[in-house]
Amino acid sequence: MTPWTLDLPFVFAAEIAPLDLAPSTRWLLGGALALYLVVLTTLSVLAARRVNTQEDYLVAGRSLPLFLCWGSLIATWFGAETMTASSEAARESGLLGVILDPFACSVTLVYSGLVFAGPLWRMKLLTTGDYFRRTYGPTVEIVAACLQVPVFFGWIAVQYTALAGMLAVYFGLPVPIGILFACGVTLAFTMIGGMWSVTVTDTLQIVIAFAGLLVLSWTIFAQFGDGSMLAGVDRMLTQTDPALLTIIPPFTTPALMAYTAAWASGVFGNVSGQDVHQRIFSAKDARTATLACVLAGVVYFCMGLIPVSLGLVSRLVEPDAKGDILQILAGRFLTPALAVIFVVSFTSVVVSTATSAVLAPATILSHNLLGRWSVFRGRGLFVDRLCVLLMSLAALPLAFSSESKMELLELAVSLQLVSFCVPMHMGLYGRPRSLWSALLPMGLGFTCYLLRWLPEHVFLRPPEDFTGEYGDYVAGLLTVPFWQSTVRIVLTVPEALYGLGASVLGYVIAQGLYRRTPPINDQTLKDAWGNEWTKSR
Numbered sequence: 406m407t408p409w410t411l412d413l414p415f416v417f418a419a420e421i422a423p424l425d426l427a428p429s430t431r432w433l434l435g436g437a438l439a440l441y442l443v444v445l446t447t448l449s450v451l452a453a454r455r456v457n458t459q460e461d462y463l464v465a466g467r468s469l470p471l472f473l474c475w476g477s478l479i480a481t482w483f484g485a486e487t488m489t490a491s492s493e494a495a496r497e498s499g500l501l502g503v504i505l506d507p508f509a510c511s512v513t514l515v516y517s518g519l520v521f522a523g524p525l526w527r528m529k530l531l532t533t534g535d536y537f538r539r540t541y542g543p544t545v546e547i548v549a550a551c552l553q554v555p556v557f558f559g560w561i562a563v564q565y566t567a568l569a570g571m572l573a574v575y576f577g578l579p580v581p582i583g584i585l586f587a588c589g590v591t592l593a594f595t596m597i598g599g600m601w602s603v604t605v606t607d608t609l610q611i612v613i614a615f616a617g618l619l620v621l622s623w624t625i626f627a628q629f630g631d632g633s634m635l636a637g638v639d640r641m642l643t644q645t646d647p648a649l650l651t652i653i654p655p656f657t658t659p660a661l662m663a664y665t666a667a668w669a670s671g672v673f674g675n676v677s678g679q680d681v682h683q684r685i686f687s688a689k690d691a692r693t694a695t696l697a698c699v700l701a702g703v704v705y706f707c708m709g710l711i712p713v714s715l716g717l718v719s720r721l722v723e724p725d726a727k728g729d730i731l732q733i734l735a736g737r738f739l740t741p742a743l744a745v746i747f748v749v750s751f752t753s754v755v756v757s758t759a760t761s762a763v764l765a766p767a768t769i770l771s772h773n774l775l776g777r778w779s780v781f782r783g784r785g786l787f788v789d790r791l792c793v794l795l796m797s798l799a800a801l802p803l804a805f806s807s808e809s810k811m812e813l814l815e816l817a818v819s820l821q822l823v824s825f826c827v828p829m830h831m832g833l834y835g836r837p838r839s840l841w842s843a844l845l846p847m848g849l850g851f852t853c854y855l856l857r858w859l860p861e862h863v864f865l866r867p868p869e870d871f872t873g874e875y876g877d878y879v880a881g882l883l884t885v886p887f888w889q890s891t892v893r894i895v896l897t898v899p900e901a902l903y904g905l906g907a908s909v910l911g912y913v914i915a916q917g918l919y920r921r922t923p924p925i926n927d928q929t930l931k932d933a934w935g936n937e938w939t940k941s942r
Contacts, residue, residue: 430741437745449602462599464687474697476608478684484758495716499649507709509671518698523691524933534773540832540929541843550773556817557766561800564759574732591759592797603760610753617750641718666899674818677825679765767792823850823904836924845911854904
């Protein structure tokens with residue numbers, strides 16, 4: 406298994422040993438956390454006063470200025486996975502372990518801003534499903550919505566378990582209770598005011614989160630460098646194995662294939678994400694939407710390097726540590742006062758991402774699926790809040806399970822890549838001629854991905870102690886040399902590349918079958934590009 410697939414476990418044991426803190430320190434941390442939650446609740450209630458229509462609830466009335474739009478966008482992405490999993494990945498595999506996040510994911514924010522933000526904002530959409538309906542028709546809208554909603558369950562579950570782990574470490578709270586607490590906090594902030602509450606609290610929380618990360622990294626590197634932060638960074642770079650500081654994989658076919666798949670999934674797998682698009686739709690104008698995405702991508706990359714560097718330095722200061730390395734580092738290096746900042750900042754990261762991750766699928770469920778039934782029509786805000794409740798609760802079983810959340814997240818990102826990347830791009834930059842120009846890429850991409858993914862992860866899983874390439878493992882089960890070599894070649898290609906290739910092929914086939922049919926996206930292009938498209942005809 407190659408390291409840059411980010412196939413790392415991200416589960417918390419049923420019991421986590423808490424830090425040995427003085428009672429006064431625990432009271433200080435608990436009081437600061439309680440005060441912080443009261444402030445967030447107050448801001449949510451105040452923001453909810455601006456919610457009068459469904460458009461206010463789902464896209465903040467399309468009126469967000471750059472600062473709020475940027476803050477909410479980066480808070481959506483900078484979650485527990487970026488904080489915890491990337492530090493663990495860097496600790497285990499170096500920079501090759503964080504190709505997907507933060508490197509590729511920061512690029513996708515910039516790419517989305519330059520390629521999609523402007524035209525999508527001009528279309529005045531509420532959801533990504535609206536884009537598929539207006540471009541390809543209602544059938545594609547329903548299929549896309551049904552595929553998109555479950556994608557967020559793993560993402561929400563990661564935030565729940567991350568916050569539960571922090572509460573277990575600092576307060577000794579049982580993990581199941583912590584998960585329920587995280588769910589309740591997320592549900593409350595999201596349900597109160599929808600996008601307005603999420604946006605206002607997200608922006609505050611991401612500022613606090615960055616402050617906490619900077620405090621933690623400055624303190625650790627300063628102590629590691631005998632009082633100088635820069636000396637600590639230099640010492641870390643000097644003493645770390647150079648192989649862990651490279652982003653170039655070994656020049657072997659399996660390594661290069663996996664490397665390409667990681668970049669493809671990271672950059673293109675999220676371009677259809679409702680969480681990103683919802684911030685684009687909420688901006689006050691197209692320029693603000695574009696700038697927010699680009700600025701968020703740049704800042705995401707810079708701030709994402711902090712947990713990566715902490716993961717690398719942990720190899721030197723805590724070589725035998727087991728568990729959440731950020732919590733361990735905080736417990737060792739931070740004073741009680743600084744620990745307060747870190748606990749609040751970590752909570753900020755988790756809650757801000759969780760609220761956004763809940764609102765995105767809830768929006769699709771209420772607007773593109775339940776909204777089609779007559780019993781729900783005319784009850785926009787009630788249905789929206791009901792869907793927030795359903796999405797918050799739907800992630801609980803996954804949070805309580807022992808499944809690897811990071812593996813599920815990687816699966817979700819890849820499925821978005823193989824299902825939506827081609828139809829998303831072609832609707833704005835191509836000339837699709839039928840709804841099959843979307844359905845066939847979705848179907849073929851999804852199917853081919855699963856045909857390659859299921860054997861390795863379900864039916865023919867290698868033993869836990871197997872460290873080679875999967876193709877070698879399967880080939881070892883065969884006795885005929887021809888089939889052994891064939892299997893090795895076939896399984897060298899990652900599932901994401903099979904799915905993406907099949908999706909492109911599906912679009913080409915559909916276009917060929919309907920080559921005599923006029924393009925169906927004239928209205929989409931007119932709405933997205935306005936006078937530019939009219940003049941180009």
